[in-house]
Amino acid sequence: xxxxxxxxxxxxxxxxxxxxxxxxxxxxxxxxxxxxxxxxxxxxxxxxxxxxxxxxxxxxxxxxxxxxxxxxxxxxxxxxxxxxxxxxxxxxxxxxxxxxxxxxxxxxxxxxxxxxxxxxxxxxxxxxxxxxxxxxxxxxxxxxxxxxxxxxxxxxxxxxxxxxxxxxxxxxxxxxxxxxxxxxxxxxxxxxxxxxxxxxxxxxxxxxxxxxxxxxxxxxxxxxxxxxxxxxxxxxxxxxxxxxxxxxxxxxxxxxxxxxxxxxxxxxxxxxxxxxxxxxxxxxxxxxxxxxxxxxxxxxxxxxxxxxxxxxxxxxxxxxxx
Amino acid sequence: xxxxxxxxxxxxxxxxxxxxxxxxxxxxxxxxxxxxxxxxxxxxxxxxxxxxxxxxxxxxxxxxxxxxxxxxxxxxxxxxxxxxxxxxxxxxxxxxxxxxxx
Numbered sequence: 211x212x213x214x215x216x217x218x219x220x221x222x223x224x225x226x227x228x229x230x231x232x233x234x235x236x237x238x239x240x241x242x243x244x245x246x247x248x249x250x251x252x253x254x255x256x257x258x259x260x261x262x263x264x265x266x267x268x269x270x271x272x273x274x275x276x277x278x279x280x281x282x283x284x285x286x287x288x289x290x291x292x293x294x295x296x297x298x299x300x301x302x303x304x305x306x307x308x309x310x311x312x313x314x315x316x317x318x319x320x321x322x323x324x325x326x327x328x329x330x331x332x333x334x335x336x337x338x339x340x341x342x343x344x345x346x347x348x349x350x351x352x353x354x355x356x357x358x359x360x361x362x363x364x365x366x367x368x369x370x371x372x373x374x375x376x377x378x379x380x381x382x383x384x385x386x387x388x389x390x391x392x393x394x395x396x397x398x399x400x401x402x403x404x405x406x407x408x409x410x411x412x413x414x415x416x417x418x419x420x421x422x423x424x425x426x427x428x429x430x431x432x433x434x435x436x437x438x439x440x441x442x443x444x445x446x447x448x449x450x451x452x453x454x455x456x457x458x459x460x461x462x463x464x465x466x467x468x469x470x471x472x473x474x475x476x477x478x479x480x481x482x483x484x485x486x487x488x489x490x491x492x493x494x495x496x497x498x499x500x501x502x503x504x505x506x507x508x509x510x511x512x513x514x515x516x517x518x519x520x521x522x523x524x525x526x527x528x529x530x531x532x
Numbered sequence: 533x534x535x536x537x538x539x540x541x542x543x544x545x546x547x548x549x550x551x552x553x554x555x556x557x558x559x560x561x562x563x564x565x566x567x568x569x570x571x572x573x574x575x576x577x578x579x580x581x582x583x584x585x586x587x588x589x590x591x592x593x594x595x596x597x598x599x600x601x602x603x604x605x606x607x608x609x610x611x612x613x614x615x616x617x618x619x620x621x622x623x624x625x626x627x628x629x630x631x632x633x634x
């Protein structure tokens with residue numbers, strides 16, 4: 211298992227991320243222009259959504275798809291409760307701050323999902339195309355749980371008007387779901403027309419995007435001192451493993467393939483740093499935003515990329531079989 | 533050249549709250565404002581930088597010039613939004629040339 215995990219580490223994606231992280235930690239002036247990073251993010255979301263839609267157009271929507279969606283939504287609702295409990299034990303965060311952090315851990319990181327998809331593709335492991343739809347479905351339920359957890363403490367308030375529209379129409383969700391729908395509608399014929407754009411360059415663009423994410427995570431890690439203590443760092447590592455175990459359980463119940471099992475583990479293990487932070491700033495402004503962002507981006511994201519994904523693949527191969 | 537006294541109000545607020553703030557200002561009768569990006573800074577929540585911020589994150593500065601007699605209404609509207617959030621409101625005296633615009 212360790213050999214397999216080691217092999218997964220030495221992929222262009224993980225090494226690009228490591229390069230970015232290292233450059234940030236040694237204070238290199240290497241940077242990716244903001245507009246370029248946003249363009250790459252748009253491309254990756256479109257490509258991953260489109261490919262997932264095309265895969266579903268071939269297999270069709272059946273009970274298995276609906277069950278996977280339901281399992282993903284259930285995980286997103288439940289994981290924040292686990293995260294909240296752990297945070298209250300492992301740190302001195304207030305109930306509101308713990309609820310805000312917990313929301314990040316119930317939601318997902320689409321970049322971690324994309325990286326895992328890329329590594330699976332490199333290894334020739336197929337995954338269910340509808341896992342893209344599961345990722346989109348898992349973006350928001352955690353926010354509801356977090357608001358409930360905060361209100362139980364007596365510190366939360368009613369959601370601001372317009373908050374749900376902003377969460378559900380978040381740009382990344384709209385693009386992912388929209389590209390998925392386009393892929394599903396146009397199917398293999400559509401894929402034949404845009405294949406040169408959405409398939410061939412994908413791995414290379416992901417490498418460059420992960421270089422930027424490495425820079426961002428490295429800077430976050432550099433600034434972590436004074437913001438998060440040892441208990442929170444431990445939480446940032448333990449929580450993804452708990453999430454991955456829950457994802458594995460769900461995948462086994464659903465009977466997902468090896469690739470689908472890995473992606474379900476990755477979704478449950480990852481923490482949001484795009485959709486949820488903005489929602490939490492509007493809904494729970496009393497929570498210090500630095501804590502959740504440093505944890506999800508500076509600790510959990512690099513942990514998942516460097517150690518988590520290889521380990522999740524190795525565990526899934528050992529249990530589900532390759 | 534003839535100039536007139538006005539108030540320059542600068543509101544630093546979290547980027548996700550920008551639309552709520554500008555809506556409140558418009559509802560309070562503010563005729564115009566400018567929204568500027570904030571590159572970074574330090575405050576009660578620690579040091580931060582816009583570099584590497586993902587999505588609708590970080591801070592923005594909303595700047596408006598108004599006639600002194602309308603300052604109180606503007607501040608009430610702005611504080612209603614900023615109160616619970618990370619932010620800063622400051623007011624300075626300014627001189628404007630076209631009084632009717634403010």
